[in-house]
Amino acid sequence: GRAAECARDIRGRGALPLFAGGTCMYLNALLNGFSFADLDIEPEVRADLERRADALGAPALHAELAAADPEAAARIHPNDRRRIVRALEVFLATGQTLTERNRRAADGDSRPPGLRRLRVFGLCLPREILRQRINKRAGLMYNKGLVAETRSLLARHPEAAPFLQGVIGYADALKVLSGDMSQSQAEALTAQATRSFARRQIIWFRRLRGIVWLNRETVSANTAVSLIGSALNY
Structure with a gap:
């Protein structure tokens, strides 16, 4: 994907690529190779969902998502039309839910070569x-x-x-x-x-493997920098 291409380009120029921020979905994509790019979704599928959202409202589509993919529905607000439509179109086009795709990706290291040595650090608080x-x-x-x-x-x-x-x-x-x-x-x-x-x-992040958590209250900035620097040498 685009992230791997950017990482290779940055490394090719002798620099270290850093990814900061983002949602669980994007981090999951980096860690486990989950991608929307390989989905072959007909434009008519989204168009139909958009028309139904206009007519029925996002909560009605959210109810359909809850029936198909309860875990995804629990993460998505009933009025978050964009994410509801996206989750439903993946299910309708592939027969797989977003939750299933996430789990299958997590079963193996399907990351592209440019991201195989990815190291992830997260900040947490009591x-x-x-x-x-x-x-x-x-x-x-x-x-x-x-x-x-x-x-x-x-x-x-x-x-x-x-x-x-x-x-x-x-x-x-x-x-x-x-x-x-x-x-x-x-x-x-x-x-x-x-x-x-x-x-x-927090629940989502805890499910992702390979994250090193740094407690903001107990780990100093110098210690964090030292730890991250050491990890990047391996």
Whole structure:
């Protein structure tokens, strides 16, 4: 895939390729060779799903996904139309769910040659500290104008409302704008949704093999740099 090509190009220029950030799905692709590139999906499949999403709404398609791939449905918000459509089109086109494809990829090292020596390091925090930071972040989002930002975004792109309903933070800000809840209530719900999202992400990351976890509270920056530098020599 494109990542392997970039890695080879960077190495060919005598430099070290670094991948930072990203979701579990992208990291899984790097670690286990999972890719959408090898899927032969007819455009009509997506077009039909998009038409049904327009007519029935994303939650209706999410219910179909829950029947076909409960694990994927549990990870995807009922209003996250883009990811719901993507998961369903993979299932309809291949007969395999995203969960099945992930598991098959994880059974063996199917990474392209350019990524065979990939080393992965992750930062983690004790649960209570993570919880405190998430709560603080939610407060800062609203104090720094999330509701006003959402109002401005809708004024410029009213068609974005369905998508925003599936985005943590924006979904609750929309309810403030509609008068369905106060800002303090929205802040609490955003913090709760973020904590749930973090919990799901942690579970996913823990399932991926080959990640070296560094505790931000107990591992100093110098120790982390030393550890990473040593690992890159092998």
